[in-house]
Amino acid sequence: MVSKLLLLLFCCIKYSETTARSVTGKKGENATLSCEFEDRDISDIVLSRLSKNILACEKGKCESKNSRVFKKGSCDVFIKDLIYRDAGKYILRVRYTNDQSKPKRQIKEYQLHIHDEISVKKGEKVKMNVLLSNAYKVEKNTNEGWKEVWRRGHGVSGDRLTDHDGNLTINEFTDTDTGTYRVLDSNNEILITVSVTESGTRLTRTAENTGHNMRFWTVSVGLPVLLAFCWL
Template sequence: MFFSLLLLFGLFYHSHSGNKNLPVTGKRDGNLTLLCEIEDKQILHVELFSESGTIDVCQTEGCSERVSKTAACDVLIKNLSFSDAGKHTLRVYYSNNQTSVAQNKERIYQIHIYDEITVKTGKPIKLHVLMSNAHKVEKNSSEGWKKVWERGHGLWSDRMNVSDGDLIIKAFTDNDAGTYRVLDAEDETLITVNITESDTKLKEKLDKDEDKTNHTEEHGIWIWPVVVCSLILVLIGIGFFISRWHRNRNVSQDSVQERSVVLEKLNPNPKCD
């Protein structure tokens, strides 16, 4: 009896765990590949479905369509947008070697799209995140996640507007900076947007520092020749002074010798006391 219950539990767990959504993440405007990871080699066809309907998938190799099949049954999505967020079902049709009847397998993915935005203070910002499957928008704060919008309730802040699927911040301030996430009705994360303030003050400081550096370099270009010329003039002055001193010294010695000769001529036989 225990073994039978254990077997039933194992079958139940296996059947449900196989249907668990596979989380995948991609950056807005980037690419994302949904890996099917099916070992069957006889892949005939793949189909992709979102919550809003069927998505056209190019089935040929090397096609330029935004959504295309790659490898055996993987699906590549190019140029991701926020509208790609949410549940996607990949259905793979393959041929069993033992029968000519086509069979299929499914995999369900939970696609999460993230983006990073830099905004100048005082400027409005539009976040096109209020998709049909969006249930609420939250902002991260020191006190945890706080609601800023909820379907059926509306906005939680008078500094925001909603228009045509856009969540609009009227005039951005540093208090608006942070991480915003969009959740579906099952609290699965659809979109994450990290908003930072454009650091214009830092840019101005860097520009000033660069100007100072350039000015210092320009100042150094002309100050070194002045220093060298000054040093040369000092050395010339010292050399002139030493030369003048030696010349005066030689003149003095010649004068002493001349005086001695004159005295000797005037008094050729000096008397000793």
């Protein structure tokens, strides 16, 4: 009985260590991966992604392989000018010494989700550079729920959709293409969300044309009345 309880406790601890914390940031803005660890006697910090170290700090000196990623405060990681390729899982390892002879290490995982908004005119070609190396499928929200429009190894599921060089392209955009598109990895974790709306430029032009037509109609109707008045 005791051994079963210890096994259950070990599984719970292991799960809590590997559960990724969700972080959301808008494209072009900034995001912070907060470590929330003790900030005393930190020995070194390593941030990795896709099995590669992108930031390493030792005794206060940091080396980053990405100029947009740097340490903030004691062990937080700051990512500026977010792009689509920043989306995905990050692993932060913080090691620090305490009163004991052996150093202590803390590990935290993050799932960074990038959000974006774009506005498109009717008839235009829309390229969304969202087919990352860790992207597994793309879904679009509909009245019936989320509908899959692309899957790795299967391609697109629409006549006006194409995929090439990491781009999911909508050819000849129509109002039915408006909505939210989300990119998920193989674990169904959200990588990117793009809200696509129809641009109001063409609608504005229509309104302007309507205004011109109304003014022309007023002049056309008013001219005979004016001539009749002068005749009298």
